[in-house]
Amino acid sequence: MNSSEFEYLKQMLYERSGLVVTPEKGYLIESRLMPIARRRGIENVGTLIEELRRTRDENTLVQIVDAMTTNETLFFRDGWPFERFRSNLLPEIMEKTKASRRIRIWSAACSSGQEPYSLAMTMAEMDPALTGWQIEIVATDISDAMLARAQAGRYSVFEVSRGLPEPMLQKYFEPEKDGWRVKDRLRSMISFRRYNLLDDAHAHGLGPFDIIFCRNVLIYFDEATRRRVFSDLAKVMRPWGYLCLGGAETVVGISDAFRVLPGERGLFGLS
Known part of the structure; x- marks a missing residue:
């Protein structure tokens, strides 16, 4: 791949997905695109x-x-986001939504589905406290292939061995x-649903959400794209909503739409 071809690929990926690739990632490009x-x-x-x-072939x-x-x-x-969700965030959200008894959660960039299923298991373990509540978890990703895997809910023995407690597996x-398949319940x-984080979430009918998990994806974006994504996420959050990012991600110095919560890592509230 020559420099002209690389520049075309780089620009196309940035425009389509926000991904930033650099020349030193040439080996990664070759290994992923050769198939x-x-x-x-x-x-x-x-x-x-x-x-x-x-050709600008859309399928390609x-x-x-x-x-x-x-x-x-x-x-x-990482453990801690789900523990904080169970012990602190969910009870606070339940208090805020007790009139409607409806909770909406967004797992953005959900990949093959482990995060939304982890959230679902966390909430299922809270029965009977959530009996009578309407719970909706919306999981999105840009990849049709990953969404198909996530919807199928099928995982290899290796995949269920990574982070999933044995009692929950059973x-x-x-x-x-x-391997194993997630139960219908x-x-x-x-x-x-398919969704590109560069799109307008509100225009796509997403939101409002009580908590958004958007973890370990923004590290692949440049600052301008992160700012754009944060602005969009803020528009589909309820006033009391929470944004949960990866441990290496932050809104500090990038977005005024969110505020740092005292003593918290990777967790932010609306400004």
């Missing part, structure tokens, strides 16, 4: 990019964005030939 080239009978990634420049564009999106995730990732999953708590 697409092979499936199309193309000998190398450079030729694939040249064909894309010529979607495949490339899917391939370049980092989909690393696991159940109950309670909320059913064994299958090559849990899957019914979540609605999955």
Whole structure:
């Protein structure tokens, strides 16, 4: 892949997904895009990019964005967000919404679904406190392939071994030939839909939400894109809402729409 091809790919990825790729990521580009080239009978990634420049084929564009999106995730990732959600945030949200008895949660950039299923399990464990409440978890991702996996709720033995407590595996999953599948009860708590964080959430009918989990995705965006995303997220949050980011992510110096909560890491409220 020459410099011209790289610059075209870089700009396309930025415009379509907000991803920022640099020349030193050339090895990553080659490894992720070469399977697409092979499936199309193309000998190398450079030729694939040249064909894309010529045809602007939408199917190829979607495949490339899917391939370049980092989909690393696991159940109950980092632990603390789910513990804080259970012990503090959810009781506070229940107090705020006791009139409607309706709670809405957004798992943005949900990848293959471990985060929304972890949230669903956390809430299921709170029965009977939530009996009679309407719970909606909306899980979105830019990747059709990841959404298909998440909706199916099927995970390998390796995947369920990463962060998922054994009692929860037995309670909320059913064994299958090559792994485990989330039980229907849990899957019914979540609605999955395709959404690009660069789009307008309100225009797409998202919101309002009591809490938004948008974790470990903004680290791949530049500051201008983060500012844009934060502004959009703020528009679909209820006044008392919370934004939960990854441990290495922050709104500080980027967005005035959110405020830092004293003593909290990765958790923010509306300004």
